[in-house]
Amino acid sequence: MKVKMILPALTEAESPFWRPIKYSLFPPLGLATLASYLSPYDEVELQDQHVERVNLDDRPDLVVIQVYITNAYRAYAFADHYRARGVYVVLGGLHVTSLPEEAAPHADTIFLGPGEDTFPQFLRDFRAKRPQKRYSSAVRTLAGVPPIRRDLIKRHLYLVPNSIVVTRGCPHHCTFCYKDAFFEGGKTFYTQTVDDALAEIDRLPGRHLYFLDDHLLGNVKFASALFEGMKGMNRVFQGAATIDSILRGDLIEKAAEAGLRSLFVGFETFSPENLRQSNKKQNLQKDYQRAVKRLHSLGVMINGSFVFGLDDDDADVFKRTVDWGVSNGITTSTYHILTPYPGTALYADMQRQGRILTDNWDRYDTRHVVYQTRRMSAETLEEGYHWAYREFYRWSNITKASLTHDSAKHMLKHFLYSGGWKKFESLWNFLIKTRSLENMLPLLEAILSKVRTNPGPVPEQPLPAATTLTLQ
Ligand code: B12
Ligand code: SF4
Numbered sequence: 001m002k003v004k005m006i007l008p009a010l011t012e013a014e015s016p017f018w019r020p021i022k023y024s025l026f027p028p029l030g031l032a033t034l035a036s037y038l039s040p041y042d043e044v045e046l047q048d049q050h051v052e053r054v055n056l057d058d059r060p061d062l063v064v065i066q067v068y069i070t071n072a073y074r075a076y077a078f079a080d081h082y083r084a085r086g087v088y089v090v091l092g093g094l095h096v097t098s099l100p101e102e103a104a105p106h107a108d109t110i111f112l113g114p115g116e117d118t119f120p121q122f123l124r125d126f127r128a129k130r131p132q133k134r135y136s137s138a139v140r141t142l143a144g145v146p147p148i149r150r151d152l153i154k155r156h157l158y159l160v161p162n163s164i165v166v167t168r169g170c171p172h173h174c175t176f177c178y179k180d181a182f183f184e185g186g187k188t189f190y191t192q193t194v195d196d197a198l199a200e201i202d203r204l205p206g207r208h209l210y211f212l213d214d215h216l217l218g219n220v221k222f223a224s225a226l227f228e229g230m231k232g233m234n235r236v237f238q239g240a241a242t243i244d245s246i247l248r249g250d251l252i253e254k255a256a257e258a259g260l261r262s263l264f265v266g267f268e269t270f271s272p273e274n275l276r277q278s279n280k281k282q283n284l285q286k287d288y289q290r291a292v293k294r295l296h297s298l299g300v301m302i303n304g305s306f307v308f309g310l311d312d313d314d315a316d317v318f319k320r321t322v323d324w325g326v327s328n329g330i331t332t333s334t335y336h337i338l339t340p341y342p343g344t345a346l347y348a349d350m351q352r353q354g355r356i357l358t359d360n361w362d363r364y365d366t367r368h369v370v371y372q373t374r375r376m377s378a379e380t381l382e383e384g385y386h387w388a389y390r391e392f393y394r395w396s397n398i399t400k401a402s403l404t405h406d407s408a409k410h411m412l413k414h415f416l417y418s419g420g421w422k423k424f425e426s427l428w429n430f431l432i433k434t435r436s437l438e439n440m441l442p443l444l445e446a447i448l449s450k451v452r453t454n455p456g457p458v459p460e461q462p463l464p465a466a467t468t469l470t471l472q
Pocket of ligand 1: 010011022023027028029030031033034064065066068069070071090091092093094095111113115116118119165178212213214335336341364365366
């Protein structure tokens with residue numbers, strides 16, 4: 001059987017905000033995971049429109065498309081195209097799960113939730129010529145999942161070909177997050193076995209790994225065993241985790257020992273009111289600065305995530321957030337305008353209050369305001385968002401933030417990582433055009449090399465609430 005798998009490009013591909021490098025980072029891991037359920041006799045082609053032109057002249061037996069919110073219209077157009085040619089088309093992913101009724105008219109079959117249980121079932125039904133119109137994931141386990149078909153990934157087109165996920169979901173329930181809607185009807189947080197995760201790591205060439213898990217430290221027992229097993233594997237890795245998991249116990253030390261060199265941290269907001277609105281309990285009354293210091297003492301660089309536009313935010317939020325990031329030595333910042341994704345508790349809340357302004361999903365890219373704001377206008381919010389990016393990544397601020405570290409090596413790493421990421425667009429574009437991105441990996445690995453071996457002790461208990469959320 002001939003199978004074509006497509007990850008359509010996000011809408012931003014045609015917008016002035018498009019940064020080719022941001023979309024040449026990670027290969028389409030979800031589709032490569034699903035491909036592992038095909039038979040070795042199937043002929044499979046995996047195309048990622050972010051990095052290559054999708055060939056639409058073919059006529060495979062089955063087309064599999066992954067739908068995110070801002071590639072939804074493109075995904076539907078591809079689906080319609082193939083169906084008009086008589087090809088069987090299946091759609092799945094986050095957006096299909098949020099809005100199955102919208103996706104269904106464009107597909108022969110749709111999938112709700114993760115595909116590890118439903119896709120193999122569909123393949124059996126499809127081969128037996130009795131596929132169903134809809135499959136909903138109910139069994140949540142990663143036990144026995146076959147190795148990802150990494151042979152289908154065109155590694156040279158990506159800066160970070162070694163992306164990996166060893167868990168699914170997250171133990172928390174933030175109201176703006178896709179997670180609860182996507183995993184509805186079953187477990188919302190589960191892990192691979194440690195042995196399977198280590199085997200997957202072992203299969204990856206080179207040293208660098210990027211864990212795309214929502215919360216790599218979310219299951220303490222699993223993560224401890226994973227890091228224990230990774231010791232001596234000579235890896236350097238990046239990942240994501242929450243503030244509370246950085247402050248609690250000694251898991252973060254174990255991660256650093258295993259090779260953690262940079263962490264994506266969801267600070268999101270400094271306002272306790274906003275944290276309550278978002279049900280972000282894991283950040284409430286947590287000392288952000290102490291979490292930052294703890295990571296820095298371990299030589300771990302920080303990618304801080306911040307959301308603008310929660311109801312307690314006013315026009316001062318941009319400057320406060322940028323200043324805090326710079327003075328605390330945050331290496332890279334990812335800012336988002338609050339975006340109520342359909343299916344989330346936030347969306348339901350806003351809809352109840354009549355605050356949703358558009359259902360043009362192309363605008364749900366976290367760069368546009370799609371809801372009625374409270375304490376500032378939509379224009380102020382969008383302008384402030386762009387201002388924050390410009391300001392945080394000014395050379396003077398990159399330098400100032402780099403100088404907050406106490407070792408020369410950490411300062412240099414910070415400077416190169418932050419400057420390299422945001423300031424060399426034409427170099428990145430050149431590397432993408434010449435298809436030589438992968439050649440930058442040794443440099444990335446060098447920047448992620450170890451800073452120090454004996455971190456000083458950092459107290460583990462949070463400070464009293466009154467002092468924890470104060471911006472300085
Ligand atoms: C990698 C990644 C990216 C890459 C995406 C390109 C790529 N090559 O994958 C890049 C860097 C481009 C990116 C950009 C952004 N991202 Co992003 N990203 C991720 C991340 C970290 C990992 C995705 C992944 O590989 N997961 C692992 C694989 C195994 O899972 P999967 O892809 O979901 O596939 C499974 C299922 O979805 C399902 N499935 C998927 N497709 C299909 C199809 C069929 C037929 C079937 C049967 C099943 C199926 O089966 C697969 C196996 O279970 C996720 C978080 C996460 N942990 O998933 C966020 C995530 C997808 N990103 C998110 C966001 C918000 C963004 C940005 C807006 C951020 C920003 N401010 O710029 C942008 C733009 C995205 C947009 N406009 O929609 C949100 C999406 C929220 C939503 N409701 O859409 C997520 C969920 C993060 C979060 N916690 O909020 N992102
Ligand atoms: S901690 Fe992150 S991944 Fe988990 S529910 Fe909250 S936003 Fe989603």
